[in-house]
Amino acid sequence: MNQLAWRLTTDFNKEKHLFTDTLTLDYFVETYVCSCGYTKFILKYSKQEIDYMCKRCENMRFYNANFAWSNFAYFIEQELDTEFEYEYKVEYTDNVVSSFYGIGIPTKIDFISQKVIYDMKAVYTVTLTQEGELNRDYILQPPKKDKTQVEENLLYHINNLNPFDIPKHPKKKITFDIAAFFLKNRELKEFAFYYWRYIPKMDQKELFVNDALIHLANHPKEKSIKKALYHNYTRQMDQYGKYNAIAIEVFCKTMNDTNIIVKLLNLESMFLIDSGLNTQEFYQLIIFLKKYYIEKQLFKLFSSQEFENKPFLFRDILREFITMQESIEHLFKKVACKAVALHDEFVRCGVEERYKYMFTKTLSYKAKEIKPCITLGRYKVSVPQTGMELFKWAESLHNCMAGYFDAIDCNETIIYCFFKEDDLQFAVEVSDGYIRQASGKYNRELLKEEEKVLEKWFQISFKKIQRQADAA
Numbered sequence: 001m002n003q004l005a006w007r008l009t010t011d012f013n014k015e016k017h018l019f020t021d022t023l024t025l026d027y028f029v030e031t032y033v034c035s036c037g038y039t040k041f042i043l044k045y046s047k048q049e050i051d052y053m054c055k056r057c058e059n060m061r062f063y064n065a066n067f068a069w070s071n072f073a074y075f076i077e078q079e080l081d082t083e084f085e086y087e088y089k090v091e092y093t094d095n096v097v098s099s100f101y102g103i104g105i106p107t108k109i110d111f112i113s114q115k116v117i118y119d120m121k122a123v124y125t126v127t128l129t130q131e132g133e134l135n136r137d138y139i140l141q142p143p144k145k146d147k148t149q150v151e152e153n154l155l156y157h158i159n160n161l162n163p164f165d166i167p168k169h170p171k172k173k174i175t176f177d178i179a180a181f182f183l184k185n186r187e188l189k190e191f192a193f194y195y196w197r198y199i200p201k202m203d204q205k206e207l208f209v210n211d212a213l214i215h216l217a218n219h220p221k222e223k224s225i226k227k228a229l230y231h232n233y234t235r236q237m238d239q240y241g242k243y244n245a246i247a248i249e250v251f252c253k254t255m256n257d258t259n260i261i262v263k264l265l266n267l268e269s270m271f272l273i274d275s276g277l278n279t280q281e282f283y284q285l286i287i288f289l290k291k292y293y294i295e296k297q298l299f300k301l302f303s304s305q306e307f308e309n310k311p312f313l314f315r316d317i318l319r320e321f322i323t324m325q326e327s328i329e330h331l332f333k334k335v336a337c338k339a340v341a342l343h344d345e346f347v348r349c350g351v352e353e354r355y356k357y358m359f360t361k362t363l364s365y366k367a368k369e370i371k372p373c374i375t376l377g378r379y380k381v382s383v384p385q386t387g388m389e390l391f392k393w394a395e396s397l398h399n400c401m402a403g404y405f406d407a408i409d410c411n412e413t414i415i416y417c418f419f420k421e422d423d424l425q426f427a428v429e430v431s432d433g434y435i436r437q438a439s440g441k442y443n444r445e446l447l448k449e450e451e452k453v454l455e456k457w458f459q460i461s462f463k464k465i466q467r468q469a470d471a472a
């Protein structure tokens with residue numbers, strides 16, 4: 001089995017022999033296992049040196065098995081040029097499956113049968129513990145194909161002998177990922193759980209899909225809910241090959257109307273809701289929405305085309321809600337129960353929160369700065385007198401003008417707002433006697449008529465100032 005010739009020294013008293021228990025012999029046995037197949041046992045005293053040569057092939061080179069066992073790394077290092085015959089072995093002991101790549105070395109002698117017993121010393125070992133930890137240990141890095149083989153051997157063992165009792169799939173082989181998943185979740189007794197995006201925490205030693213589904217759905221008594229639940233589950237598994245249960249769990253926990261729950265479970269969009277969702281966050285959003293809307297309205301929201309077409313919109317709503325939850329909780333003003341409306345209202349609450357600090361502040365201007373506040377045809381030009389005014393005007397233009405409060409406050413810039421019949425049309429930022437920007441609602445560009453008014457206004461209000469400044 002091994003092409004190397006080995007020398008093994010054993011303490012005769014420590015091995016099993018014919019006189020064990022009846023006789024103590026102060027001998028050592030030197031065993032010479034030659035690569036030609038010839039084996040010789042020589043009895044010797046402890047300090048005695050022996051020169052041995054194989055009778056059959058005259059070989060004199062015997063590797064020291066005792067040294068190899070006691071300091072294998074050093075032995076391998078010294079014998080790097082030797083071509084060992086590497087072998088593979090897989091073993092299951094102490095709840096660990098180990099796959100080895102190594103060499104066989106004589107370890108002891110059975111004197112009764114006069115047999116040399118070999119054991120493998122590994123240079124490369126891959127182990128999988130029953131806790132699902134995969135470890136790779138090595139003394140020597142073997143070639144890649146051998147490493148791969150070691151892992152394949154381990155997986156073969158796990159698939160065929162299944163020592164850890166991992167749930168099996170009729171077609172799919174157990175991979176390291178699958179093994180780790182089930183070993184870290186020992187209670188899961190069905191392979192299908194591998195495809196669940198999220199598994200409810202339940203204090204059960206053994207968990208089956210049916211029980212988990214019922215638990216997720218908050219233990220419904222109604223047959224119609226159970227039916228919809230299973231239907232939803234098989235549909236998800238068939239269509240997507242995975243199961244997203246977050247929305248289902250939250251709806252079953254928060255909704256009271258059986259019909260609404262059944263209808264929600266039957267929604268196609270129920271599969272889309274889950275991407276990037278966290279149960280707790282979604283739960284809080286639904287609880288919040290329930291304070292303002294009835295379940296029918298919420299069903300309409302989640303079944304709307306708007307929702308189905310733009311799943312990202314829902315993600316935005318949720319993100320906005322989670323990041324600004326506190327402000328939304330006390331600044332929210334009921335809007336239509338529609339995705340876009342809710343989204344905009346949540347954003348507005350966030351903005352209001354951000355600019356709240358300036359609501360109580362007033363803005364002051366120099367005389368020449370408010371000189372341009374004139375009436376021009378149907379337009380009336382004004383500057384905000386308070387932070388609150390600036391914020392409200394920014395809201396009516398739907399732009400980020402409110403962010404200029406600090407700049408206006410320290411006289412770096414001024415925003416002139418153009419009203420027509422008390423309705424804010426557009427705003428212009430002026431600093432150092434120049435127009436920096438001008439825009440209407442949602443930052444639209446100015447209309448022709450507005451541009452003309454602006455030009456005229458600028459001529460009247462600033463060219464004079466400019467000339468005065470130039471003259472000075």
Ligand SMILES: [Zn+2]
Pocket residue numbers: 034035036037038054055056057058059
């Ligand atoms: Zn020989």
